[in-house]
Amino acid sequence: MNDIEIRKLFIADETFEYSIRVNKRSKYIRITIDEEKKIKITIPLFIPIKAAEDFLREKIPWVKKKFIEIENKRQRADEFKAEIWKKVFYLGKEYTIDLVELQTTRPNFYIGKHSLIFHVNPGDREWVRNEMIRALMFAAQKEIFLRTEKHAKRMNLKFNNIKIKNQKTLWGSCSSKNNLNFNWRLVMCPVAVLEYIIIHELAHIKHPNHSRRFWNLVEEYSPDFNSHRRWLREHQHMLKI
Ligand SMILES: [Zn+2]
Numbered sequence: 001m002n003d004i005e006i007r008k009l010f011i012a013d014e015t016f017e018y019s020i021r022v023n024k025r026s027k028y029i030r031i032t033i034d035e036e037k038k039i040k041i042t043i044p045l046f047i048p049i050k051a052a053e054d055f056l057r058e059k060i061p062w063v064k065k066k067f068i069e070i071e072n073k074r075q076r077a078d079e080f081k082a083e084i085w086k087k088v089f090y091l092g093k094e095y096t097i098d099l100v101e102l103q104t105t106r107p108n109f110y111i112g113k114h115s116l117i118f119h120v121n122p123g124d125r126e127w128v129r130n131e132m133i134r135a136l137m138f139a140a141q142k143e144i145f146l147r148t149e150k151h152a153k154r155m156n157l158k159f160n161n162i163k164i165k166n167q168k169t170l171w172g173s174c175s176s177k178n179n180l181n182f183n184w185r186l187v188m189c190p191v192a193v194l195e196y197i198i199i200h201e202l203a204h205i206k207h208p209n210h211s212r213r214f215w216n217l218v219e220e221y222s223p224d225f226n227s228h229r230r231w232l233r234e235h236q237h238m239l240k241i
Helices: 050-084 125-155 184-188 191-206 212-221 225-234 236-240
Strands: 006-011 014-023 030-033 039-044 087-090 093-101 108-111 115-120 161-165 172-174 179-183
Touching: 006 050, 014 050, 030 050, 039 050, 050 236, 087 125, 087 184, 093 125, 108 125, 115 125, 125 161, 125 179, 125 184, 125 191, 125 212, 172 191, 179 184, 179 191, 184 191, 184 236, 191 212, 191 225, 212 225, 225 236
Parallel strands: 014 039, 093 115, 161 179
Antiparallel strands: 006 014, 030 039, 087 093, 108 115, 172 179
């Protein structure tokens, strides 16, 4: 059962729009806010719709706090985006960017002392940026492939295929056919975080869910997984570039 309808709550001179979902499986009223600042309230089947409004009214201080957090996150993402093409993170370390424009069949980069030296085909800003992304995607392919093989062996699991993706929402995923997808942006993360994501997706081969047993398996191979999850939450803006 999935009734969605937009409602409005007026408090002083502020308006809060929210939607209600009735879920016969939930036991309590629940409120969530997504990145677009959309408020969703889930209520159990036997609770009157009116209760959702009362609940929201009670939660307004929390909602406002959450809105500020989302705004801050957005701002950080914008700042990061502006900075990233002057400096770049590679395996958790920050480098300045040195551009060498030349004719090349494949954009590439080398690690200097403090900079990444990119060899790219000449073009305008947007073009060069895409060339750099291509170079980083190739690097991601190599880094992720080798590390996935290593951990699959350790965990005694078999995956089917690996794809490196350019998506702005997910770090990784595992399909029902055991195909693994990883975001190239993972090469910006510290190695331990990158490896945690690999272990996480590999663990889904055995447990296609986020059950207790799934997390136990992850913990066995990535004991500090909680701090890596925290790191990823704090660096979500890296996904937006
Ligand atoms: Zn997962």
